[in-house]
Amino acid sequence: MARNKHPEETVARILDVAMRLFVERGYEQTSMQNIIDELGGLTKGAVYHHFSSKDDIFLAAMDRVMAPGVERLRRIRDAEGMTGREKIQAMFDSGARGMDSAFFSQADPELDPMRNPRMLATEYRDLFAVSAHELMMPVIEQGVEDGTIQTEYPRELAEAIALLNNLWCVPAFFPARDEGEQARRVAFMNAFMKGMGLDIVLDPQVSLETWRRRCGGRPADEGAQPLG
Structure with missing residues (x-):
């Protein structure tokens, strides 16, 4: 058998076809044979x-879907001339729209994280190792050193923010019942971070726009008003 001189192209081709099928059909309705059949001559062995x-x-x-966003956050983490607080704010601003609108708006409902445990597992797998420890914790530590963040618990703060912001506040993973509840979550996150010595602001309008795309824009419950 001739050696494949461009394995990265083969991998990219497989992932392109597989993701298209996952989006169109759903994970459970896509088999390995379906993927192979759509690859136009690429063998099962390959x-x-x-x-x-x-x-x-x-x-x-999924790693490839997430990669551009992670790379943006790495550039912010490594940027020169920014305080720790400024970097955290930039990270939140950069990730506010995330992959939610670009990916899930096209996906089969089965790929909704609330219906497919694989999606939740994929997010949880990277939640601490990447979001908290690789990206956020070094920036919080920088902020403590430069005086723009006040906390004695940089690791724990990074983990708590990653857990709340990447799961609890994201409509794709734990949707609020209505706009009012989503607004209260964002208000709580802002109050929580300020109380923990991290005085940054999540944009409630961006969060509500994401909620409307995911949840159909149901009207806010009159009994669930934003905090503040």
Whole structure:
């Protein structure tokens, strides 16, 4: 068998086809054979050379979906001439629109994280290792050093913010019942972070726009008004 001189192109081709099928059909309705059949001549052996299972393909495809956003946050983390507080604010501003609108607006409902445990598992897998420890904690530590963030618990603060902001506040993972509840969550996050020595602001309008895209724009419950 001739050696593949461009394995990265083969991997990209497999992921392109697989993600299209996952979006169109859903994860459970897409088989390895479906993926192979759509690859136009690429053999089963070639696919299994790079990926041992459909799960492996799915995880790699989701990593690729998330990669541009993670890279943006890494650039902010490593930027010169910014305080720790400014970097955290920039991270929140950069990630506010995230992959939610670009990816989930096209996806089969089965890929909704609330219906598919694989989506939640993929997010939770990277929640602490990437979001909290790799990206946010070094910036909080910088803020403590430069005096713009006041906390004795940089690691714990990074973990708590990552957990709340990446799961609890994101409509794709734990949707609020209405706009009022979503607004209260954002208000709570702002109050929580300020109380923890991290005086930054999440934009409630961006959060509500995301909620409307995910949840259909149901009117706010009159009994659930924003805090403040």
